[in-house]
Amino acid sequence: xxxxxxxxxxxxxxxxxxxxxxxxxxxxxxxxxxxxxxxxxxxxxxxxxxxxxxxxxxxxxxxxxxxxxxxxxxxxxxxxxxxxxxxxxxxxxxxxxxxxxxxxxxxxxxxxxxxxxxxxxxxxxxxxxxxxxxxxxxxxxxxxxxxxxxxxxxxxxxxxxxxxxxxxxxxxxxxxxxxxxxxxxxxxxxxxxxxxxxxxxxxxxxxxxxxxxxxxxxxxxxxxxxxxxxxxxxxxxxxxxxxxxxxxxxxxxxxxxxxxxxxxxxxxxx
Numbered sequence: 001x002x003x004x005x006x007x008x009x010x011x012x013x014x015x016x017x018x019x020x021x022x023x024x025x026x027x028x029x030x031x032x033x034x035x036x037x038x039x040x041x042x043x044x045x046x047x048x049x050x051x052x053x054x055x056x057x058x059x060x061x062x063x064x065x066x067x068x069x070x071x072x073x074x075x076x077x078x079x080x081x082x083x084x085x086x087x088x089x090x091x092x093x094x095x096x097x098x099x100x101x102x103x104x105x106x107x108x109x110x111x112x113x114x115x116x117x118x119x120x121x122x123x124x125x126x127x128x129x130x131x132x133x134x135x136x137x138x139x140x141x142x143x144x145x146x147x148x149x150x151x152x153x154x155x156x157x158x159x160x161x162x163x164x165x166x167x168x169x170x171x172x173x174x175x176x177x178x179x180x181x182x183x184x185x186x187x188x189x190x191x192x193x194x195x196x197x198x199x200x201x202x203x204x205x206x207x208x209x210x211x212x213x214x215x216x217x218x219x220x221x222x223x224x225x226x227x228x229x230x231x232x233x234x235x236x237x238x239x240x241x242x243x244x245x246x247x248x249x250x251x252x253x254x255x256x257x258x259x260x261x262x263x264x265x266x267x268x269x270x
Contacts, residue, residue, distance in 0.1 A: 016065050088117075088119075104117060108263050114151055117253075117262075122259070130160075136162075136223055141166070144236050164208040166210055167218040169215070
């Protein structure tokens, strides 16, 4: 509901029924009765949610589709011209986590708009009902990060306080002389301060922090130290060899982070 502060007043619900959910187990064929039952079950929930939102002056649309979830989510987002995709992701057994990852990653890679992968349970066991209260924005000063900054400024009314971090890899500190290390530190601190000032000038409370080490590990460390309620990163839509071999930060966050993850694209492939 906090999203209303940023002008989000029209919500579109989408439930995708996989084809295998409406197929007979022994390969006999398509089961129409099962499709009808699953559609009605989804509609009952949607009607209940819609009534609650209508009472608060909000507009609601709803779709129940059959097919590939990634394709349906991306296509519906384009048709409805949405500004944000929100999808839930629960913590499951390790096997189910692995089985579920391709769909979540598929949406993140292909989505034409920012994607919020919402995880409702905090590491403490409490319900995360205020994900925008203290987001942690990890920047690498790329065009993707610039796009993320623009988006965060658009939704600034939702955010309580923003924590901004950059992680310097150890390879950037090969020269271990004190002067070299100080020069690198000052360079990145200056860049972080510039970003912080942009948010402060827009009326948003923000702090900036510099970390050194492995990217994924340091982002996780920062979320704990800063009491983050969510992680925000910019992403490119282009899949690289490096990503295939090592895994991208957005992919790892979707798979492993216990916090909600907001991924903001810099560009979108057709």
